Amino acid sequence: MKKITTLLILTVLISSCSSSQSKKKLQASSLVIDYAKSITKEELKEALYIYASNDFEGRKTGASGQKKAVEFIKKYYVNNNIPSPIANGDYFQKIPEAYFKGRASGDSENVMAYIKGSEKPNEVVIISAHLDHIGVTKDGLINNGADDDGSGTVALLEMAEAFKLAADKGHGPKRSVLFLHVTGEEIGLFGSKYYVEENPIFPLKNTVADLNIDMIGRIDDKHKNNSNYLYLIGSDKLSKELHNISEAVNNKYFNINFDYTFNEDDDPNRFYYRSDHYNFAKNNIPVIFYFNGTHDDYHKPTDTPDKIEYDLLEKRTRLIFHTAWELANRDERVKVD
Known part of the structure; x- marks a missing residue:
């Protein structure tokens, strides 16, 4: 009788524990869905109409319009109480003009903010996008760069806000998440090169993955009849596990x-070699490099915010947020093959 009673108690405990674990998984799924909903097409549109406006003069590296752009990004993070990993209030990683080998109009800067990990703060998932564009044409026309890469820039801002909402409610990521806005992409990937080779704020050995966003607001000619698409580049080059996680998140x-x-x-x-x-x-x-492909307005003054597909931009941004959430909260970091 004693043995039977003991077995019954063990059965109940195991069943209860199993139920609790299943519930925990469901809660985790529910949580990421809830926080992803804070990423909205309305907020993406509002930010992009400012960021890709004529006031920013095409955001050429080192030029006055690019300075306005980095101040806009910094102000967003300050207003949302999202800190910098560099120093309190210092969001700029300054890069001297000489580093750009004569291709920039002056000194420039990467901009970064982060959410500190709750359990493994020294490990980091990076989400990146370039903040610069190609400036003004010889005829004085402004290249607004709404898709390239205003779409990636505002996506980062919205994801940062979503992670901050989660952290404020006690659901912060286990690993740190770095929101890295790099400069000088259009003239040779200089900002990301500077971060990686000169001054990685988080040691490269502790960097789990980089999810890079460069143009996710438009539809290319190939997909005019089926706009529910996104090009992924590099996901399986170094880690099959990363590729499989990406697929699983999307399928779910x-x-x-x-x-x-x-x-x-x-x-x-050769797009794999052409972004940060x-x-x-x-x-x-x-x-993983997220990309919507090129279009007729690529690198032209006609790449304006009125041509962005904001429903698509919202969905794609939420996808990347879900993927980053998974990478930041898994028990083990993704393995390199």
């Missing part, structure tokens, strides 16, 4: 059609 929550055309090793466009994730990949850090 979004069902976006991932297009891996530009991920092929023989891709003639590459400086991380060169140092054996797993990456």
Whole structure:
């Protein structure tokens, strides 16, 4: 009788524990969905209409318009009480003009903010986008760069706000999440190179992955008849586990059609080498590059915020937020192959 009673108690305890764990998983799923909902097309649009306005003069590296851009980003983080990992109130990683090898109009800066990890603060997931663009044409027309890369910039801001909301309610990420706005991308990936090679705020050995966003607000010609897509580049180059996590998150929550055309090793466009994730990949850090492909307004004054597909921008931003959430909260960091 004693043995039976003991077995019954153990059965109840195991069942209760199993139920609790399942509930915890459901709560975690519910949490990420709830916080992702704070990323809205209305807020993305409001921020982008400012960031890609004529006031920012095309955000050429080192120029006055780019200075306005970094101040806009900093103000956003200050207003949302999202701190800098550099020093209290100091969001700028300053890069001297000489570093740009004659391609910049002056000194420039990366901008960064972060949410400190609750359990593994020394490990970091980086979400990056470039803050610069190509400035003004010889004819005086402003290249607003709404898609390239205003879309990535405002996506970072919205994700940072979502992670901050979670942290304020006691649901902060286990690992730190760094929101890295890099300069000088258009003239040679200089800002990300400076972060990686000269002054990584978090040691590269502690960097779990880089999720890089460069143009996610438009539709290319290939997908005019099915706009529910996104190009992913690099997800399986260094970590099959990262690729599988990315796929699983998408399949569970979004069902976006991932297009891996530009991920092929023989891709003639060589996009894998053409955005800021590459400086991380060169140092054996797993990456994903999110991209909507080029369009007729690419690198032209006609890349304006009125042409952005804000429903798509919202969905794609939420996808990346979910992926970052998963990477930041897993028990083990993703493995490099």
